[in-house]
Amino acid sequence: MIQKQIKALKDDIGSFDPLVNQGTAPNITIKMPDESTFPDNELGTAIRRGLFLVNNSYEELPDNVGNRLNCTSCHLENGSEAYAAPWDGLTGLFPL
Numbered sequence: 125m126i127q128k129q130i131k132a133l134k135d136d137i138g139s140f141d142p143l144v145n146q147g148t149a150p151n152i153t154i155k156m157p158d159e160s161t162f163p164d165n166e167l168g169t170a171i172r173r174g175l176f177l178v179n180n181s182y183e184e185l186p187d188n189v190g191n192r193l194n195c196t197s198c199h200l201e202n203g204s205e206a207y208a209a210p211w212d213g214l215t216g217l218f219p220l
């Protein structure tokens with residue numbers, strides 16, 4: 125049963141992104157700023173707090189998260205992993 129579901133999911137993903145499905149997608153490395161470069165001011169404090177929240181979401185925000193997931197359960201490597209819903213460059217997209 126589960127094998128059938130996995131195959132159906134893989135087939136479905138393949139229809140969205142045939143390159144990933146064929147294993148020929150480019151190997152992309154996303155470089156995020158190192159924590160040591162966060163400014164030592166209010167902005168840096170806000171960035172550190174945000175990084176903490178995305179890694180400790182359900183424990184820190186129990187009224188907002190109804191499961192035991194952190195943002196980085198899906199957005200791997202603090203949102204820097206290609207093909208795992210990366211956050212790189214998002215500040216340029218919002219507000220939509």
Ligand code: HEC
Pocket residue numbers: 178181193194195196197198199209214
């Ligand atoms: C269960 C998995 C999962 C969790 C947990 C999750 N996300 Fe996502 N998120 C996704 C997926 C999948 C997308 C869609 C990615 C796409 O369309 O490229 C997405 C999209 C986004 C986007 C929009 C990206 C874009 O390209 O417009 C943002 C911002 C985001 N998530 C932030 C968060 C934050 C902050 C949290 C925690 C509060 C979180 N996500 C938790 C899976 C998740």
